Amino acid sequence: MEMDAVLLAGGKSSRMGRDKALLPFAGTTLAAWVIGRIRPAVAAVIVVAPDPRPFAGYGVRVVPDLFPGRGPLGGLHAGLAASRAAAGLAVACDMPLVSPDLARHLRLALEATGAEAAVPLWRRGAEPLFAVYRRSAVRAAEAELHAGSGRLTDFLTRLRVRWVPEAELAAFGNPEELFMNVNHPEELERARAAAAPLLTPPLTRIH
Secondary structure, eight states, rough: OOOEEEEOOOOTTTTTTGGGSSSSTTEEEEHHHHHHHHHSOOOOOEEESSSGGGTTSSOOOOEEESSSHHHHHHHHHHHHHHHOOOOEEEEEOOTTTOOOOHHHHHHHHTTSSSEEEEEEEEEEOTTTTEEEGGGGGGGHHHHHHHOOOOHHHHHTTSSOOEEHHHHGGGGGGGGHHHHOOOHHHHHHHHHHHHTTTOOOOOOOOOO
């Protein structure tokens, strides 16, 4: 099953006070670092963002929200709609410690079932922003955006989900790190320290 990544980079970043996607991180930007982390696990990267210019030269496709202002579900919908792959890996641009091996595992978990999504589930709850969705889930996303709250949790109730439990996730690392979000400056500093040992080189622009 071919899989694209859908990088959600259109958030308001209100708690950080500036665009998180463009924060300096490990010699590049936070979004570029995340792209570099997940690129080995996917066929292509689709960035959902209002302005394509910050991502020029990174070898990604940038698309806008089709439902502006509707949060992460709107971004996921736009990315899945733009993808030509059978599945899409949702990944938030502020999750710098995500694992490409876990991304592959989620794809295989989805491929082995008739589910429409493979979603990590651990002690803090579900992780729909590092999860794999069949492209056909775009219809459920659109239905939720038209008729429902637009919350990811409500969207998941419209799908057949293969939940990936914490015991299964442990093979790929500590979920506290794997799913770490960077929302505040102090979290950014912790993420920078945690990312230092990783082997992924900074993603540089193609000139």
